[in-house]
Amino acid sequence: MMGLQGKVAIVTGAARGIGRAVAIRLAAEGVSVVACDLDPRAPWLKTDDFIKEPQSVMSVVDEIRSGGGNAVGIYADITVEGEVNDVITLALKEFGRVDILSNNAGVALTKLVHETTLEDWERVIRVNATGTFITCRAVARLFMDQRSGSIINTASIAGKTGTPSFGAYCASKAAVILLTNVLAKELAPFNARANCICPGMVKTDMWKKLNQEMGKYLQLKPGQTPMEKLLEATPISKPEEPEDIAGLVAFLASDDAYFITGQAINIDGGYESH
Ligand SMILES: NC(=O)c1ccc[n+]([C@@H]2O[C@H](COP(=O)([O-])OP(=O)(O)OC[C@H]3O[C@@H](n4cnc5c(N)ncnc54)[C@H](O)[C@@H]3O)[C@@H](O)[C@H]2O)c1
Structure with missing residues (x-):
């Protein structure tokens, strides 16, 4: 156990x-x-090619509860300030605090930059960068008042190094990394x-x-997927499981990581290292 017992997390x-793996691991x-x-069930999701088979967050809540853990679920779009406030309100009502x-x-x-529409750009930046800003800002106020707390933002190696066809995504994740770095200094x-x-x-x-869409931007061998191509350049050349990522989140949330702040830690099998 990592000394997280009794803490409260928003995921x-x-x-x-x-x-999902983070929620299950923390629980x-x-x-x-x-x-x-x-x-x-949101009507706009039906037209979003990204979410073909939407899953309900209530299923992860059921899974956690059936394993004896504590969880509540709420539908919220992180790009909508009022919905994020509802998440905070629920956390405080159910568990009394947020850690x-x-x-x-x-x-x-x-998409290559010249193919990216303004609408594409704004959607990716809105969810990845602005949504992260909205949730971070909401808990920052609480963490300053209670004089404790740990934010763990999921950026990407794409936030550090550009990859063709990832312009909006890379820019959004670079924004997350620097926002987090500033927050670390403000919260310390x-x-x-x-x-x-x-x-x-x-x-x-x-x-x-990505496996369906990235192929045309990479020189793939016959039958090779984009992920297989990128794994060729990865020292630990196998894909990560969500559970592998959840362990790092749990560590960073724990008091054992009390001296680690402002970092953007790669968990990528060595694909990128400095
Ligand atoms: N999968 C990877 O290889 C990888 C690598 C680096 C970083 N990441 C990052 O990790 C995070 C999780 O990725 P994943 O692979 O699990 O993706 P995923 O698509 O499987 O899950 C993303 C979840 O975010 C939810 N979501 C999207 N927009 C939202 C919004 N506005 N409000 C609330 N929820 C919203 C979706 O409904 C979905 O359940 C993302 O930020 C992603 O950019 C993923």
Whole structure:
């Protein structure tokens, strides 16, 4: 156990992928989890090619509860300030405090810069950068008042190095990394921390989409997928599982990481190293 027992976490993007694994891992460590994600019944989702099979965040809540853990779920779009406020209100009502924010809600886009419409750009920046800003700002106020707390933002190795066809995504994740770095400096006097994690290639629905769309921008061997191509350049040349990422989030949330703040930590099998 990592000393997380009794803490309270808000986990965004918790319906599937990395966010889901984080919610389950934190709950297994004794954390009370407020899991949030988009409402899968929202009409605009039906026209969003990204979310073909929306999953409800309530299913992760059921899974945690059936394993004996503590969780509540709420539909919230992180780009809508009022909905994020509802998440905070629910956390305070159900569990009385917030100790951890794990931001995983995000969207990807594969287009060369000259193909990217203003609408594409604004959507990716709005969810990944602005949404992260809205949730961070909401908990920053709480963390300063209570003089503790840990923010863990899921950025990406794409926030550090450009990749063709990832212009909007890279820019959005670079924004997350620098926002987090600033927050770390602003929160340190209040005994609170902020870090980013930068995953490489994690087997989630997001990568299913990238595997379909990225091929035309890479020189693939016959039958090779984009992920297989990128793994060729990765020292630990196998895809990550969401659970691999969740362990790093749990560590950064814990008091064992009390000296780690302002960092953007790669968890990428060595794909990128400095
Ligand atoms: N999969 C990877 O290889 C990888 C690598 C690096 C970084 N990341 C980042 O990790 C995070 C999670 O990625 P994933 O692979 O699990 O993706 P995913 O698509 O499987 O899950 C993302 C979740 O975020 C939710 N979401 C999207 N927009 C939202 C909004 N406005 N409000 C609330 N929830 C919203 C979706 O409904 C979905 O459940 C993302 O920020 C992604 O950019 C993923």
